[in-house]
Amino acid sequence: MSLLFLAFALTLSTIAMIWRFGAGRRLSVVTVTFWTLFALHGASAIPYALDLLHRAEFAHTPVPESFPLVIGLSFLCYTAGALAVPAVLRLSVTRAQSQFFATPTGAGRLRFALFAILSVAAVLVALLYLFGAGATGLTLLRPGADATLLREHRAGFSEANPYTYVAALAMNAVLPVLMLTALNRAAAVTSWKWRWVGISLFVVLLAMSAAGLHKAPIVVAFLYVVINSYYSGHFRRVSLPKTALAGAILVVGLGSLGYCLTYDIGPIEALSWTLHRIAVAPQNSLEAFLQVYPKRAEFNYGTGIGLVARLLGDNTYVSPPLLVGSLVTGRSDVSLNAFWASEAWAAAGYVGVIGASFCVGAGLALADRACLRSAKSDTCVALYAVWTVSSVSIASVSILTVLLSGGFVLAAVVASLLGWTARHRRRRMPLPSGFGAKACQL
Numbered sequence: 001m002s003l004l005f006l007a008f009a010l011t012l013s014t015i016a017m018i019w020r021f022g023a024g025r026r027l028s029v030v031t032v033t034f035w036t037l038f039a040l041h042g043a044s045a046i047p048y049a050l051d052l053l054h055r056a057e058f059a060h061t062p063v064p065e066s067f068p069l070v071i072g073l074s075f076l077c078y079t080a081g082a083l084a085v086p087a088v089l090r091l092s093v094t095r096a097q098s099q100f101f102a103t104p105t106g107a108g109r110l111r112f113a114l115f116a117i118l119s120v121a122a123v124l125v126a127l128l129y130l131f132g133a134g135a136t137g138l139t140l141l142r143p144g145a146d147a148t149l150l151r152e153h154r155a156g157f158s159e160a161n162p163y164t165y166v167a168a169l170a171m172n173a174v175l176p177v178l179m180l181t182a183l184n185r186a187a188a189v190t191s192w193k194w195r196w197v198g199i200s201l202f203v204v205l206l207a208m209s210a211a212g213l214h215k216a217p218i219v220v221a222f223l224y225v226v227i228n229s230y231y232s233g234h235f236r237r238v239s240l241p242k243t244a245l246a247g248a249i250l251v252v253g254l255g256s257l258g259y260c261l262t263y264d265i266g267p268i269e270a271l272s273w274t275l276h277r278i279a280v281a282p283q284n285s286l287e288a289f290l291q292v293y294p295k296r297a298e299f300n301y302g303t304g305i306g307l308v309a310r311l312l313g314d315n316t317y318v319s320p321p322l323l324v325g326s327l328v329t330g331r332s333d334v335s336l337n338a339f340w341a342s343e344a345w346a347a348a349g350y351v352g353v354i355g356a357s358f359c360v361g362a363g364l365a366l367a368d369r370a371c372l373r374s375a376k377s378d379t380c381v382a383l384y385a386v387w388t389v390s391s392v393s394i395a396s397v398s399i400l401t402v403l404l405s406g407g408f409v410l411a412a413v414v415a416s417l418l419g420w421t422a423r424h425r426r427r428r429m430p431l432p433s434g435f436g437a438k439a440c441q442l
Contacts, residue, residue, distance in 0.1 A: 002068040009072030013079040022094050029364045029391045030082045037395040040282040045071045048283045056284045064290040074341040074357045081361025096372040105232045107188040108377025110419045122170045126204045129167035157212040173407030175205045177414045180228045180382035215258035228385035285338035288328045293346045320346040340399040383415040
């Protein structure tokens with residue numbers, strides 16, 4: 001019965017996303033999160049629930065009965081939250097998207113002095129981060145490099161680097177907004193100076209992403225450019241299918257290349273590891289939470305959030321991913337990160353999953369609305385691209401991590417300071433000629 005519910009939830013939520021958000025025609029924060037969640041948890045959910053896939057430490061135990069229910073509720077409630085925002089605010093998402101993509105990206109009122117200050121600060125942070133642990137991973141990537149040494153550097157670089165947190169904010173928020181704003185402005189005003197600024201900031205971002213020899217930051221750096229090109233409209237031939245194909249090639253290709261370089265394995269095995277990491281490993285992490293809570297640990301009712309635990313005087317706080325990782329693997333250094341439903345389950349079971357999924361869907365719909373209702377300036381498009389790429393992480397790690405160190409909130413602050421402010425919003429911008437007929441066809 002639970003499998004039937006899961007199949008129903010996946011089907012209904014997919015139809016709703018395609019119908020109400022144009023998920024098959026246009027990108028948005030809501031739809032990218034949905035499709036990422038579908039790739040990581042939806043596509044393999046039924047085979048995993050039937051015990052047809054590799055289940056790591058749980059191979060000799062039955063799949064929890066709550067597994068299909070949690071995934072099904074996550075999809076349904078996420079979709080319900082996303083649909084609630086345009087219903088309450090009376091916003092036609094497809095119409096707003098059509099107007100956004102039909103409008104050319106313009107050069108907004110940019111605060112140049114602040115842009116320069118933030119750029120210099122970001123470059124200084126990058127230099128401190130690159131050499132803060134004694135050596136950067138870029139110096140280790142040479143022919144014949146010892147795979148064991150590469151793995152040791154990969155595992156210890158962040159812990160040994162005192163600038164890890166501030167560098168994460170720079171990589172996930174400040175640098176992407178600055179870089180994409182410069183590239184958008186270069187295309188809007190046809191300026192090689194701005195283009196070189198954007199390219200230089202991209203090189204800095206790429207160097208920081210490769211410093212720890214982790215694959216995901218490098219993929220994300222390229223995704224910023226791909227998604228920004230789609231939103232900006234400066235490259236008219238960049239369609240959704242081409243954007244989706246480019247994103248898939250980046251994720252799978254660079255992920256496989258990273259495994260080849262750091263684990264000394266062949267391309268076929270690296271591809272297998274990458275696909276396993278995408279479709280199976282996220283299910284392992286979610287199942288770990290379901291196996292631990294509430295059987296081996298009680299629901300925390302919100303004290304799984306570090307700030308809440310400290311305010312309540314809990315001096316023995318351990319984050320749920322670390323607690324689950326230690327209980328499942330027996331190692332204190334393993335953190336089993338998973339999407340929002342995992343920690344919501346650890347907090348309050350099914351009630352937590354329902355509430356968290358609805359709030360995530362509604363919050364991301366508000367993010368879409370904020371960009372779609374703004375004047376399409378260079379900074380606005382940059383922020384929209386950064387938010388869209390950041391939403392990929394929402395389907396794989398803690399939602400609080402994405403909002404804070406993941407840079408979702410800080411990116412909005414930086415964009416607002418640069419010029420993406422309330423007074424630049426357009427309320428009734430004239431529609432392009434012929435737009436009404438096109439909108440009626442959607």
